[in-house]
Amino acid sequence: MRTLLISLALLATLTVSHAKVGRQAILQSGDGPIIIALGDIPTPVIYQAAIDDYMVFVRARLETVVTDLKALSLALEHNDLKSAQKAYLSAHYAYETIRPIVLVFGNMDRMINSPASAYLLQENDPNFKGFHAVEYALFHKHDVHDALRENQRLLKYLRDLVKRAEIETLFLPKLVQSAPDFAEHILENKLSGRDHYYSGADLSEINANLDGIEAILTVLKPHLDDAFVASVEENIHAIRQQLSPYDQSGSYLPLDQLTQTDRQHLYGLTSQLAETLAQLRGLLAIEVYHSFDSKEMP
Incomplete structure (x- = not known):
């Protein structure tokens, strides 16, 4: 009886422990020890300098976005629509160089960068806001008042994002995954024209994603x-070469000017880039497994 009671007590302890763990992520990098963690996965020390350097880049780009949006508001206050449009394109270009990383910060990208197609009433939906609401007011409606109102709201979101980026960091698996995500973003959003109905900046922002x-x-x-790095760099160069006929002194032609042949070539080159970048996890010997508690499952 005593043995049975001890066994039941141990079972109860294990059950409670398992329930508390819920989801655990296991990261194995190289020959180092397995790390078990709840939530975000720690970055092995060997990669910490890379993370720190990248976060410097992210914070600098966010500051560029804020600076450009301030210039946009100033132009609108002076009723200068053309300068405001230019400032918008510069701001969103900078944002697109870090967009997959913003997804790490909860729902921030959805709040500030969702296209009208994401909403039931599209441009008339009260939840349509952020970059594309500003873009709509600037390039489609040519409405200075609406553009200024939407941009002031967008600036508030960006300032909040800057504060978060100053105190938070990024974990290695998410950084590594962001590389192929950029290429997938080009395929799904840029070449499809899903992102920019109004300004026609899709081809320009392919360059931003490559950046x-x-x-x-x-x-x-x-x-x-070195061979892997050279392969990626050559692939990126080939994509830019394919885009070069559409570059008008730093301003690209609208997506609808892209020939079907060039579009197919870009799809092929970008798909190849995505496949190559997907090898990063294996090359860096990063394996991430997720174990789910059955009580977490719907």
Whole structure:
């Protein structure tokens, strides 16, 4: 009887412990020990300098976005629509260089960068706000008053995002995953025209997404094989070469000017880039497993 009671007590202890754990993530990097953690996965010390360098880049880009949005408001206050449009394009370009990283900060990207197609009433939906609401007012409605109102609200969100980026950090698996996410974003949103109905900036912002990939590659380069880095750089160069006929002195032609042949070539090159970047996790010997408590499952 005593043995049975001890066994039941141990079982109860294990059950409670398992319930508290819920979801656990296991990270194995190289030959180091397995790390078990709740929530975010710690970054192995060997990669911490890369994370720190990348967060410097992210914070600088966010400051650029805020500066450009301030210039946008100033232009609108002086009824200068053309300068406001230019400031918008500059601000959103900078944002697109770090966009997958913003997804780490909860629902911030959804709040500040969702297109009208994400809402039931599209442009007339009261929840339509952020970058694309400003873009709509600037490039479609040409409404200075609406653009200024939406931009002031957007600036508030960006200032909040800057504060979060100053105190939070990024974990290695999320940084590594962001590289192929940039390429997938080009395929799903830029080449489809989903992101920019009004300004026609899709081709320009493909370059922004490539800048984002290069920033990640730069901080991880000390840990990567030279041949892999060269392969990615050549792929990025090929995409930019494919876009070069549409570059009008730094301002790209609208997406609807892209020929079907060039679009197909860009799809092929970008798909190849996404597949190559998906190898990063394996090359850095990062394996992430998730174990779910059955009580967490719907």
